[in-house]
Amino acid sequence: MNKLIKNRFLRILLHALVWLALFCLPYLLASSQNLNVMVVAERVIVPLVLSALLFYINYLWLTDRLMFRKKRLLYFLINIALIALFVSFRMWAREFFFVPDDNGPRQRPPVIFFIYFDSISFLIPWAIAVAASVFERWIKTEAERKESENARLQSELEHLKYQLQPHFFFNSLNNIYALVDISPEQAKVTILALSTLMRYLLYESNTEKVSLTKEAEFLLRYIELMQLRTSANTVIETDFEEIPEEAQIAPLLLIPLIENAFKHGISATKQNRIHISMRFTDGWLHFETRNGNHPKNETDRSGSGIGLKNIQKRLELIYPDSFTFNKGVEGNEYTARLTLKLG
Structure with missing residues (x-):
């Protein structure tokens, strides 16, 4: 039980450190620049929050309850819907947090470019969630297999040992029987x-x-x-x-x-x-x-x-x-x- 709690704590700590590093990285890379709060929110906070949501929805729920239970069509349809929803939210966030350029308006890329770019970027946390879930499931399955194998071997060893004891006792009684009359x-x-x-x-x-x-x-x-x-x-x-x-x-x-x-x-x-x-x-x-x-x-x-x-x-x-x-x-x-x- 203590080992289980310890492993869970280490997992939570690892996740927290990874996301903390991702959120802090832009500030560390641009420490000498004056970052606009609106720009940081639109380019860092919003995409990371959405990526975290997509990751944990898959990691904690969808992958285990749908993909591993062979409901793969429903699994992919839900993820397509989630990615479409998050891409739409990113489009709205760009407009909401938009900061005009002091040098005058610039021509922005077409909308299809942002849709394509955002879709690809959301595939990354989804793929990582799937990989993490599959890896943890493999680790758990392997641990259960080893535990089952150890239990089987222990049972077999006990059987062999207890098989030997009556065998030894039987041989000894035969020896005594041979001496009783002699x-x-x-x-x-x-x-x-x-x-x-x-x-x-x-x-x-x-x-x-x-x-x-x-x-x-x-x-x-x-x-x-x-x-x-x-x-x-x-x-x-x-x-x-x-x-x-x-x-x-x-x-x-x-x-x-x-x-x-x-x-x-x-x-x-x-x-x-x-x-x-x-x-x-x-x-x-x-x-x-x-x-x-x-x-x-x-x-x-x-x-x-x-x-x-x-x-x-x-x-x-x-x-x-x-x-x-x-x-x-x-x-x-x-x-x-x-x-x-x-x-």
């Missing part, structure tokens, strides 16, 4: 660890950005949670370098990469190795996961693909042109690398 004690520990993670999900990640340090702690806790259900033939390596306190990131952006590494990087019959690293250098976050390449067969529906699609979409919305995200098979490993500009 190791009830581990299942209890897992439930406690999950409650800590869910507290972060519910109460600390409901913001646009979170501390990268807290996000890293959340990731490490999740890795610990996942370790509880892995067997001895799985080696998990983490390399998280020290992160500056001021660094911030969109919440839950990295967790799908870790979920993906555990979901698709562990085989029951082979030796497994999962490596997860995080570095922060000169404002750039470097995050990488490497795991064994164990493709799922067509009957295995454990991987819905929500996580990686989610992270790709969120990166495009939140960090356009500020990231590189590559994933694929390198040798015997599946690697995902994210480089993200945060500072």
